[in-house]
Amino acid sequence: MTLTGYADRWSVKQGAEIGFMVSSAGGRDFTVRFVRHLCADPNPAGPGYAEVAMPSPLDGLHSGAERAAHLGSFGHAAALPADLQGGVTLSATIWPTTPDKGVQGLVALRIGGWTFALGIGPDGGAMAEVAAPAKPSARAQVPRRLLHRRWYDVSATLARDGSLTVTQTPHAPLGDAGAATAQAGPPPAGLAEVLLAALPPEPTSHYNGKLECPAIRSAAGATIAAWDFSIGIPTQTATDTGPHAAHAHLVNLPTRAMTGSNWTGIVHDWKTDPTQYGAIHFHDDDQGPLGWPESVRLTVPTDWPSGFYAAHIKNDAGEDYIPFIVRPALPQSDIVLLVPTFSYQVYGCYVRPGRGAEIAGRAAAWGALPQTPDMNPQFGLSCYNHHSDGSGVSLVTQLRPMLDTRPRQFSLMDPAEGGSGTARWVADNYIDMWLSSIGAAHDVITDHDLHAEGVDALAPYRVVIAGQHPEYHSDRMMQAFEDFLGRGGRLMYLGGNGFYWRAAPSADQPDTLEVRRAEGGIRVWETMPGESYHAFGGGYGGLWRRIGRSSHKLVGISFSVQGRHLGFPYRFIEGINDSRVAFMTTGLDLRAGQPFGDKGYMGGGAAGFELDSVNPKYGTPPHALVVAKGVVIHPDYGWVNEDMLVHRHPLPQADWSCADMTFFETAAGGAVFSVGSMTYAGSLMVDGGNSLIGKLTANVVRRFADPAPFTLPG
Numbered sequence: 001m002t003l004t005g006y007a008d009r010w011s012v013k014q015g016a017e018i019g020f021m022v023s024s025a026g027g028r029d030f031t032v033r034f035v036r037h038l039c040a041d042p043n044p045a046g047p048g049y050a051e052v053a054m055p056s057p058l059d060g061l062h063s064g065a066e067r068a069a070h071l072g073s074f075g076h077a078a079a080l081p082a083d084l085q086g087g088v089t090l091s092a093t094i095w096p097t098t099p100d101k102g103v104q105g106l107v108a109l110r111i112g113g114w115t116f117a118l119g120i121g122p123d124g125g126a127m128a129e130v131a132a133p134a135k136p137s138a139r140a141q142v143p144r145r146l147l148h149r150r151w152y153d154v155s156a157t158l159a160r161d162g163s164l165t166v167t168q169t170p171h172a173p174l175g176d177a178g179a180a181t182a183q184a185g186p187p188p189a190g191l192a193e194v195l196l197a198a199l200p201p202e203p204t205s206h207y208n209g210k211l212e213c214p215a216i217r218s219a220a221g222a223t224i225a226a227w228d229f230s231i232g233i234p235t236q237t238a239t240d241t242g243p244h245a246a247h248a249h250l251v252n253l254p255t256r257a258m259t260g261s262n263w264t265g266i267v268h269d270w271k272t273d274p275t276q277y278g279a280i281h282f283h284d285d286d287q288g289p290l291g292w293p294e295s296v297r298l299t300v301p302t303d304w305p306s307g308f309y310a311a312h313i314k315n316d317a318g319e320d321y322i323p324f325i326v327r328p329a330l331p332q333s334d335i336v337l338l339v340p341t342f343s344y345q346v347y348g349c350y351v352r353p354g355r356g357a358e359i360a361g362r363a364a365a366w367g368a369l370p371q372t373p374d375m376n377p378q379f380g381l382s383c384y385n386h387h388s389d390g391s392g393v394s395l396v397t398q399l400r401p402m403l404d405t406r407p408r409q410f411s412l413m414d415p416a417e418g419g420s421g422t423a424r425w426v427a428d429n430y431i432d433m434w435l436s437s438i439g440a441a442h443d444v445i446t447d448h449d450l451h452a453e454g455v456d457a458l459a460p461y462r463v464v465i466a467g468q469h470p471e472y473h474s475d476r477m478m479q480a481f482e483d484f485l486g487r488g489g490r491l492m493y494l495g496g497n498g499f500y501w502r503a504a505p506s507a508d509q510p511d512t513l514e515v516r517r518a519e520g521g522i523r524v525w526e527t528m529p530g531e532s533y534h535a536f537g538g539g540y541g542g543l544w545r546r547i548g549r550s551s552h553k554l555v556g557i558s559f560s561v562q563g564r565h566l567g568f569p570y571r572f573i574e575g576i577n578d579s580r581v582a583f584m585t586t587g588l589d590l591r592a593g594q595p596f597g598d599k600g601y602m603g604g605g606a607a608g609f610e611l612d613s614v615n616p617k618y619g620t621p622p623h624a625l626v627v628a629k630g631v632v633i634h635p636d637y638g639w640v641n642e643d644m645l646v647h648r649h650p651l652p653q654a655d656w657s658c659a660d661m662t663f664f665e666t667a668a669g670g671a672v673f674s675v676g677s678m679t680y681a682g683s684l685m686v687d688g689g690n691s692l693i694g695k696l697t698a699n700v701v702r703r704f705a706d707p708a709p710f711t712l713p714g
Ligand SMILES: [Fe+2]
Pocket: 469, 471, 497
């Protein structure tokens, strides 16, 4: 990327400040301007890309600087005030995942230009290495390879006379024990800097695997430092229980709450016995907050309308749009669009090999942003990726460029004629555009606001609109929705596969989300045994359905079928004639069996990609009324694996392979309307919003915004 950046937050109130961190290759200067997106979709066959320039005092040229993005997690402790000259031993218990990947650091000391490291050698055995200025480095390496995903005790000793010894001791020997010696110079005097899971001086040769109880001892066996990773599991601090309290700072988000070498299999919640969770899993492709210096700081003018915005940065070498939401300083409408930024963050930097090359031609033809995460691996991975060692990515920071979460962008080659292939930012912007097109004044806020403020973020509004794919929520957010409905609020869910996974932000690292893909659900990786509880917050990870808070209860429907990015029509069923939903059909001529939503800018139809249906077994309210079904029976569509108990689905196919358009009233005078499809948002603006699906949905918005209470049937 020649020019890119990130914002310090997802949303900002009118009158408040937001910072932008920019990296410009070669330090080229760049221009900044701000735009509001009326339509963020670059598809020339779509509603029509439309950005409005929003002048600010920052408009114009800014000086550029190139910033680095380093991958690989490690621990760092500065200035250990210990005398090493009598001899020193470095030790750790390890569970390496890529012992054959070349040199990797485990525990390393640096005093000036001198370094002493315990690591994995180039041939895959434990290694002790001493490097000193102007001298050839000395290395001892066990001539037996470490086996991957097995526990070992490893140690490196540098004696007063400079003799160097390394040992590797398997917990369950398979002929893989060994030791080696070499001759080096003696340890120098001075304050030692410590690196864990990497080699000095700049952290390099990152380790893949679990590291437990790294320690430094004197020749007499006295503890100089001993880090206990079972302490402070939710934090980015590794506690040194030794005499110098040389606590290590964890950089680039290694994974904590990992089972240790002493894990018995009896305890599954780390909070029950943290001592069985004394391991940290480091990865050579972990990415944390980049920490770039701020390039531009905007005070949002108070007259900028709430909506979808971006900082447009540009120079001769490239351009980028850094997206953000403007919230009103005070609520200004009865309706609020809740932008699913938790889901954006969990998906952000989704590396799909070959995607950049695949979309390049269309991006050029459409004037769309061409950059993709697979072409920019320096910005890390998403929770939809595996690490290089095959383990799942469970931690994601928002403080890095998410090149796949941008306006003026599409994310896949839409298989439908005229389709946009949009997702996330652009797909939710369709809903914003459509609300404006029907004259429904609305505010825009984000998931991150909802997590920060709880139900207070929703309380000023009569109608909350959840977006195209609001898949990830925290406990606090789920509670906020329930509380909002409990107060008579009205919730419209205009997407699919929503309210599906638990996600947890860190208390001391609120830019970072954790997702543990436990037990069930369509998922690209799964947690390993004993590792299904989040380090952040300590909650049990996985599907809200498994945790007892299924979206069936909240919105009547839940994820039940997944397939290609192809959309199909809905058809009204008898429920549409029920007097309870007479408001939906005002001014429309409808009948049961009639298709609608058979066009769209996402997959060519309103019911597609990921669909949600009712299921009373998991909590669909008994009075929920299905008014239309988008049944999709197609060879590329199948049921979700939480329903895959045997080779046959427990229900008839038409009962689950569908998007159920569902309505129900609440006891508090509110109501819920759910559509259960990820391509629905792409159909709202068909024919300028004057299609049947647009008009029907507009009728729902108008009734939901009307203060007259809904009453339970019967
Ligand atoms: Fe999803």
